[in-house]
Amino acid sequence: MMFYDTSHTRRSHGVSMFSIRAIPAFNDNYIWCLSHDDSGRALIVDPGQAGPVLQYLKDQQLTADTILVTHHHPxxxxGVGELEQAFPDVRITGPADSPFKGVNHVVHPGDEVVWQGLTFNVMAVPGHTLDHIAYFTDNLISGRPLLFAGDTLFACGCGRLFEGSAEQMHRSLATLRELPEETAVYCAHEYTLANLRFARSxxxxxxxxREFEQRCQQMREQDLPTIPTTLAEEKALNPFLRWDDPAVMAVARRYGAEHGLPVASDADIFAAIRHGKDNF
Incomplete structure (x- = not known):
């Protein structure tokens, strides 16, 4: 099994190193492993499967001491339960008021999660699900802040609205859009080329x-992940973050007129784009 080394950083004076690796799962999931190489500790994000994570941790001689869950989808x-069996002291952090009850450290929006000197801010991002949260740190990894976005924000896409409304998702993405532009966006799926096909249509x-699609095609041909992207790239390219871009607005208004959808507000424009993707 291939594990992807996507980012690493060393503090000044070479004292401490963090590494981020994508652990592939299922057909297109990425389980993120953030490791602190000095201590051998690992933070795991959204482990849908335990097997690939356990194999990676064994190969790298790492101990999982924290799991971050963004939302309840299986x-x-x-993989949370099996990982807890393997690491009984692991801190399992996830959203309050969630259908998933396997956490032992419940967090609410506005809370902080501290791990190995890094501080993650818990952000409410409902839309894909009602319990969805994201984890953001302005501590620099590879020189950039970092966002674990789950299924809210993808490269050139956003999550389907399984539970929340378009208005909720629009507000969530508006909140993420205000983060620093250099933020590295780590989402949970390799959906980039499919998202780009819609965006290009x-x-x-x-x-x-066009240029981003070519770059991503080359990366996938080499079996490399297209993630992370940066928030600056998403603001420039992702139609789901461009509800106030005149080019996107014009297409959304034509689409709305054709399908009987309102297009009076930014949230309406976003909803038209989401409707278009759902029916693409």
Whole structure:
């Protein structure tokens, strides 16, 4: 099994190193492992499967001491119980008021999670699910802040609205859009090329999207992940963050008129884009 080394950083004076690796799971999931190489401790994000995580930790001689859960879907939580059996002292952090009851450290929006000197802010991002949260740190990994976005924000896409409304998802993405532009966005799925096919269908003349698609195609041909992207890239390319971009607004208004959808507000524009992707 291949594990992807996507980022690492060393503090000044070379004292402490953090590494981030994508552990592939299922067909297109990424389980993120953030490791502190000095201590051999590992933080695992959204472990839908335990087997790939356990194999990676064994190979790297790491101990999982923290699990971050973004939302309750089984492809993000299915491996938690087995990991807890393997590491009985592991701190399992996840959202309050969630259908998933396997956490032992419940957090609410506005809380902080501290791990190995890094502080993650817990952000409410409902839409995909009602319990969805994201974890953001402005501590620098590879020189950039970091966002574990779960299924809220993808490269050139966003999560389906399984439980929440378009208005909720729009507010959630608006909150994420305010984070520093250099933030590295770590989402939980390799959906990039599929998302780009939709984005290019709406904006076929967008040169930035064309160049990004070519770059991502080359990465996938080499079996490399297209994640992380940066928030700056997403703001420039992702139609789901461009509800106030005149080019996106024009297409959304035409689409709304064709399908009887309101397009009066930013949230309406977002909803039209989401409707378009759902029916693409």
């Amino acid at each position: 492809d993000h939580t299915g 709406w904006l076929p003349d967008d040169e930035g999207l």
